[in-house]
Amino acid sequence: MKKDIILAGVGGQGILTIATIIGDAATAANLNLKQAEVHGMSQRGGDVQSNLRLSTETIYSDLIKQGAADLIISMEPMEALRYIPYINKDSWIVTSSHTFKNISNYPQEESLMEELTNFPHVAILPIEDVAKENSLPKSANVILLGMAAKYIEILSPEQLRESISRVFASKGEKIVEANLRAFDLGLQAVK
Amino acid sequence: MIERKLLLGDEAIALGAIHAGISGVYAYPGTPSTEITEYIQAHAPEVRSRWCTNEKTAMEAALGMAYAGKRALVCMKHVGMNVAADAFINSAITGVNGGLVVLAADDPSMHSSQNEQDSRFYGKFAMIPILEPSTQQEAYDMMAYAYELSERLKLPILMRVVTRLAHSRAGVVVKEPIKQNALNPETDRTHWVLLPVNARRQYASLVDKQGELLASSEASPYNSCKQQIGSDKSGTTSHENQANIEVTTHKSSSTSPVGVIACGIAHNYVMENITTGMDIPILKISQYPLPETAIKSLATQCESLLIAEDGQPLVEEQVKSLLGTDYPIKGRLTGELPRMGELTPDNVGAALGVNKEQIYATAQNVMPRPPALCQGCGHRDVYDALNKVAAEYEGARIFGDIGCYTLGALPPFRAIDSCVDMGASITMAKGAADAGVYPAIAVIGDSTFTHSGMTGLLDAINDNANITVIISDNLTTAMTGGQDSAGTNKFEAICLGLGLTPEHVRVVVPLPKNMEEITRVIREEIEYKGVSVIIPRRECMQTFQRKLRNKKK
Numbered sequence: 001m002k003k004d005i006i007l008a009g010v011g012g013q014g015i016l017t018i019a020t021i022i023g024d025a026a027t028a029a030n031l032n033l034k035q036a037e038v039h040g041m042s043q044r045g046g047d048v049q050s051n052l053r054l055s056t057e058t059i060y061s062d063l064i065k066q067g068a069a070d071l072i073i074s075m076e077p078m079e080a081l082r083y084i085p086y087i088n089k090d091s092w093i094v095t096s097s098h099t100f101k102n103i104s105n106y107p108q109e110e111s112l113m114e115e116l117t118n119f120p121h122v123a124i125l126p127i128e129d130v131a132k133e134n135s136l137p138k139s140a141n142v143i144l145l146g147m148a149a150k151y152i153e154i155l156s157p158e159q160l161r162e163s164i165s166r167v168f169a170s171k172g173e174k175i176v177e178a179n180l181r182a183f184d185l186g187l188q189a190v191k
Numbered sequence: 192m193i194e195r196k197l198l199l200g201d202e203a204i205a206l207g208a209i210h211a212g213i214s215g216v217y218a219y220p221g222t223p224s225t226e227i228t229e230y231i232q233a234h235a236p237e238v239r240s241r242w243c244t245n246e247k248t249a250m251e252a253a254l255g256m257a258y259a260g261k262r263a264l265v266c267m268k269h270v271g272m273n274v275a276a277d278a279f280i281n282s283a284i285t286g287v288n289g290g291l292v293v294l295a296a297d298d299p300s301m302h303s304s305q306n307e308q309d310s311r312f313y314g315k316f317a318m319i320p321i322l323e324p325s326t327q328q329e330a331y332d333m334m335a336y337a338y339e340l341s342e343r344l345k346l347p348i349l350m351r352v353v354t355r356l357a358h359s360r361a362g363v364v365v366k367e368p369i370k371q372n373a374l375n376p377e378t379d380r381t382h383w384v385l386l387p388v389n390a391r392r393q394y395a396s397l398v399d400k401q402g403e404l405l406a407s408s409e410a411s412p413y414n415s416c417k418q419q420i421g422s423d424k425s426g427t428t429s430h431e432n433q434a435n436i437e438v439t440t441h442k443s444s445s446t447s448p449v450g451v452i453a454c455g456i457a458h459n460y461v462m463e464n465i466t467t468g469m470d471i472p473i474l475k476i477s478q479y480p481l482p483e484t485a486i487k488s489l490a491t492q493c494e495s496l497l498i499a500e501d502g503q504p505l506v507e508e509q510v511k512s513l514l515g516t517d518y519p520i521k522g523r524l525t526g527e528l529p530r531m532g533e534l535t536p537d538n539v540g541a542a543l544g545v546n547k548e549q550i551y552a553t554a555q556n557v558m559p560r561p562p563a564l565c566q567g568c569g570h571r572d573v574y575d576a577l578n579k580v581a582a583e584y585e586g587a588r589i590f591g592d593i594g595c596y597t598l599g600a601l602p603p604f605r606a607i608d609s610c611v612d613m614g615a616s617i618t619m620a621k622g623a624a625d626a627g628v629y630p631a632i633a634v635i636g637d638s639t640f641t642h643s644g645m646t647g648l649l650d651a652i653n654d655n656a657n658i659t660v661i662i663s664d665n666l667t668t669a670m671t672g673g674q675d676s677a678g679t680n681k682f683e684a685i686c687l688g689l690g691l692t693p694e695h696v697r698v699v700v701p702l703p704k705n706m707e708e709i710t711r712v713i714r715e716e717i718e719y720k721g722v723s724v725i726i727p728r729r730e731c732m733q734t735f736q737r738k739l740r741n742k743k744k
Contacts (some may be wrong), residue, residue, distance in 0.1 A: 046562035
């Protein structure tokens with residue numbers, strides 16, 4: 001069994017934290033893992049992505065082949081669309097609906113959403129609003145992970161919850177609780 | 192107990208070096224190599240690890256440590272090899288006493304670079320062994336191997352990685368660390384005093400060692416031949432041989448239409464595309480010079496060879512001359528693989544003739560999202576002021592440099608006319624001023640100034656060139672993530688020491704509220720006929736916010 005995931009967003013939105021949580025869970029579950037990240041110049045407000053590959057078998061390439069990704073997890077709807085050539089008709093797109101406009105030629109929002117929701121398997125949620133309503137302003141990325149948990153399959157939501165406890169442990173009990181609550185909000189939103 | 196850690200390629204190299212008993216790491220930050228030194232700084236207090244002023248000082252200090260009998264690591268991005276080249280090439284002539292590994296992190300596709308030069312050429316040029324890991328595990332394992340090889344051959348070793356290995360994480364099984372070498376300075380001066388009489392003897396000894404280098408590659412555990420057996424429909428199986436053993440095929444009666452030579456990370460992309468039913472012998476190469484026997488043996492089993500290598504077609508050219516012009520070689524030079532840019536599982540798949548599944552076309556509603564200077568960044572105020580003043584002078588030219596402030600080339604600023612290499616802003620402004628450009632303005636960051644700007648400024652001062660230099664000081668090496676900058680708190684003293692008068696070393700604070708003062712100072716110094724330096728100084732927003740967060744904890 002394998003799961004190839006593309007994590008997408010804009011520099012600073014916290015996609016590498018999502019990668020860290022999944023990576024920790026995969027390591028605890030003794031899965032093979034490769035995770036290519038983007039460092040350097042693009043982190044300054046540019047588009048960022050991470051190729052995260054999980055498998056029970058040997059993983060060779062650090063990069064995912066076009067058409068082979070099982071899942072896109074994106075903090076931003078246009079960034080989700082950027083990686084469309086990497087998915088196929090069975091893949092899921094899990095994305096925030098909250099646009100991040102730091103460019104002058106950002107596409108028209110209606111046509112962007114129409115194109116996005118026309119793909120066969122899309123889970124979309126205004127995660128920033130959910131985060132605010134629940135007083136979890138810094139945990140939007142973990143809400144998104146909760147939404148995606150159902151489709152990661154190779155790891156169970158419970159394994160991801162355990163990983164959240166480990167990853168945030170150094171920041172104290174309160175932060176762990178907040179992130180677990182954020183994860184559950186996302187998880188319940190797609191049920 | 193076997194310990195398995197999830198490590199970036201850079202971290203695997205760092206931990207491999209720590210466990211191989213290095214006593215020092217010497218480096219200047221540069222993507223994608225920065226995390227190696229950062230990991231050592233965070234995890235090995237017993238290893239000397241402070242950032243160096245540039246790659247040449249790093250290379251020389253590492254050579255000094257190797258002279259003293261201890262193991263040293265020097266790390267840089269590929270273009271840093273150009274800066275270190277003088278010391279690097281000559282380190283092959285002196286040879287080493289303690290082990291010395293030079294780590295060059297290449298950036299094919301130029302994700303964060305000015306070119307995609309292939310550091311393997313430097314290794315071949317210097318006539319030393321090159322190691323090129325394909326996985327994070329190999330990157331870790333190779334460090335101990337590299338130091339043993341270095342001390343056995345008495346030569347520095349070049350280890351070359353690419354962005355996709357440096358910045359990709361995978362599980363790595365780690366071993367027990369070994370002890371650092373004891374102090375044991377070299378006693379034979381004739382190896383180290385490169386007067387012509389000694390240098391000729393040392394060079395002859397390096398030439399003599401080439402046979403030993405080749406033998407080491409032929410026997411290397413990192414060079415291996417693999418025969419994919421396509422007849423087994425239930426799944427792909429393979430068996431591996433050391434490269435020095437004749438490759439055996441299961442179809443001795445016939446040859447394969449194509450064989451593959453896969454170098455370093457290219458091996459991963461080849462293997463990703465191998466599926467049941469494919470009959471392709473693969474020679475993986477992770478140690479150079481090229482294992483010629485294994486290549487010739489592979490060639491006899493195949494009707495043609497595909498050369499998969501990330502970077503420039505170094506191996507492709509060598510294999511061509513090894514096998515003769517009649518033998519069909521495919522790769523970047525013949526168009527099966529793209530001539531430039533990094534390899535991917537997709538372009539390697541296409542070269543292997545693997546049919547791509549039907550994929551979606553690029554989405555309609557997607558626009559590029561280029562990086563930009565952070566909100567609140569002091570460089571923004573510098574460019575706002577500079578653009579205002581430059582607009583008053585028809586002939587103004589602004590020579591930029593390497594760092595976050597290179598983003599001043601993009602909208603909304605579009606402020607700079609050039610960006611070439613570390614330090615070139617000052618010297619290019621000087622040359623342009625010599626030719627008659629006025630005003631000729633240089634914009635350089637604090638870390639880039641100490642890296643390679645100081646010597647150029649001395650030239651300008653000695654020649655009384657009519658240039659205005661702006662050292663945009665954010666108190667850190669920001670572009671690579673906020674490493675300590677070598678000249679912090681020393682810039683006025685450096686400028687005065689190089690011979691500037693105090694009236695023309697001006698310090699301002701780049702904030703919108705100071706715009707009137709900043710533009711006035713720039714205007715005054717442009718009007719001054721001679722060298723002047725303006726230092727806009729305000730802390731980087733990223734390091735400032737990081738300090739705030741750390742305080743809260």
